[in-house]
Amino acid sequence: MDIAACRLRLTDHLDEFADEYAPTFQGAGTLTQQLEQLSKVKALLWEHGFAQWGWPERVGGSGGPAMLRAMVGEEIVARDLVVAGFFSMTETLAPTLIEFASPDVAARFVPRILSGSEMWCQGFSEPNAGSDLASLSCRAVPDEDGWVINGQKLWTSLSQFSQRCLLLARTGTPESRHRGITAFFLDMDTPGITVRPVAIMSGNAEFAEVFFDDVAVPDARRLGEVDGGWSVAMTLLPFERSTAFWHRTAFLWSRLDRIVADDPKDDRAAYLIGEAFTALHALRSRSLATLQRLDRGETLGPETSIDKVLMATAEQKVFDVARTLFPGLMETGDDADAQQWRDEFLYSRAATIYGGTGEIQRNIIARRLLDLGDER
Ligand SMILES: Cc1cc2nc3c(=O)[nH]c(=O)nc-3n(C[C@H](O)[C@H](O)[C@H](O)COP(=O)(O)OP(=O)(O)OC[C@H]3O[C@@H](n4cnc5c(N)ncnc54)[C@H](O)[C@@H]3O)c2cc1C
Known part of the structure; x- marks a missing residue:
């Protein structure tokens, strides 16, 4: 090819x-x-x-x-x-x-x-289960026609626009943690689902709370084994960090190009742009290696936490540089261009939260890649 x-x-x-x-x-x-x-x-x-x-x-x-x-x-x-x-x-x-x-x-x-x-959405996080996803409590109970789901999800991106949701639900005891979770996909117009949009910092209602009240789901909508939902979640996350990060890197390069094209008149410009360039180059090199591993059929795992740290670092660096070199643009600019810079700057703060926070990624790198022991 x-x-x-x-x-x-x-x-x-x-x-x-x-x-x-x-x-x-x-x-x-x-x-x-x-x-x-x-x-x-x-x-x-x-x-x-x-x-x-x-x-x-x-x-x-x-x-x-x-x-x-x-x-x-x-x-x-x-x-x-x-x-x-x-x-x-x-x-x-x-x-x-x-x-x-x-x-x-x-x-x-x-x-x-x-x-x-x-459009599909991803219903994993809950009010008390974000970083500690294994503690999720939205529950699926079997009945003669399949499953009945009760509980709540939070931060479900674009769920108010989605036709279907990939959902993780508790099927084991509360103590079963990652061994008692099952994955399903369900139609968002099923009776019993209520979606309440939540605005992000820019004001866009990009994600939502999703409530499930006696929502009936056929067993044919189960993904993987009963109580096998953790492997579904663990398969999904590394994908977010391969092809999707390649796209995100392209987006960040385009923003760095814009900064250069606008020719900022600031003594620090060369140094700051150089720093952002280096962060982006590190991300792109790492991302290329990850994609090549994916194409060789290798299983992606905890080492993709490095990709996530590099991505969040590069994203925040690019927008920090733009904010420094174009003073006031993001704070008070009122044309469409300024609005876009402002929205994207604010969104860049979420890069250390979604898909696993910066702290969690560093814990994984320390414990699982560097063998530095557990969190204690
Ligand atoms: C823009 C955006 C889109 C999102 N989209 C979706 C979506 O579509 N579907 C979905 O399911 N979720 C989504 N999320 C939710 C996201 O996955 C969670 O926000 C994330 O997993 C963190 O969980 P939390 O918000 O509950 O924070 P918490 O887990 O409560 O963490 C709070 C703080 O404590 C720190 N912390 C927690 N545990 C530890 C630890 N053991 N060691 C050190 N520090 C720790 C965290 O790093 C963080 O700083 C989205 C989030 C954002 C910002």
Whole structure:
């Protein structure tokens, strides 16, 4: 598979159809505009056969290595056609379905995610179970028709716009921790589900609380074994740190390019831009190595915590540099460009929280990679 030749085909296509792919709004746009744009771009890529690249043929893809789909996301994100994080949600949910759903279920649902006809969300975190995910208490109890779910999720990104949710629920005793959790995927319009949007710092209601009151789920919607949900979660997280990070790196490069293009008149500019460049280069090098391991069929594990630390460091560095070199832009700027810088700066603070906090990643690196003993 010649990735460079594929890239050329894609970039030629994006140039030719630039008007069709372009957003119809200035700057960051509203959340609704961003999501409409996301669906449009995914549908166009699907229609022209690019969304299929790098996905297995048995789920509607056209095959090829994961690097191929990482490259597609890189080009789309670098052109600012979509919000990087929204585009990359496919990269965690689809591989999980491919791995754990029955072949016919995966073949039915994965194309809907790839083509943008459906949005999915990830219901893991709860009010008392974030870093300590193994303590989650949203409960699934078996009945004669399948399962009945009661409980609450929190910080469920884009759940108010999603058709389906990949959910972790307690099926063992409260003490069973990671051994008593089962994964399901359910329809968000099932009776008993209430979604209450929560705003992030920028004001966008990007995630939500989700409440489950006697929600009936057929057993066919179970992913993996009963009480085997921990391996579903552990499969999903490393995916977030391979192809999805490649996309995010492209987004960060594009922002560093903007800083350079704006030619900041500040004596510190060369030094600060150099620091951000170095952080991004370290991230991209590491991310490339991770993608190559994925394509060799290696299992990604705790070592991807290093990728997460590098990503969060680089993201915050790029936006800190922008804030220093363009004083007042983020605090008081009132045009669409300033609004976008402000939203993205604020979002960069979340990079050390979502997908596992900075402290948790460092604990994993210390304990599992450096063998420095447990947290005590
Ligand atoms: C933008 C964004 C999007 C998100 N999207 C989703 C989503 O779609 N689905 C979903 O399920 N979740 C989502 N989350 C939630 C995210 O996974 C959690 O916020 C994260 O796991 C941390 O959990 P918490 O917020 O409960 O913080 P806590 O776990 O309560 O942590 C609070 C603080 O204590 C520190 N801490 C906790 N335990 C330890 C320890 N053992 N050692 C050292 N320090 C510790 C943490 O590092 C943190 O600083 C999202 C979060 C954000 C910010």
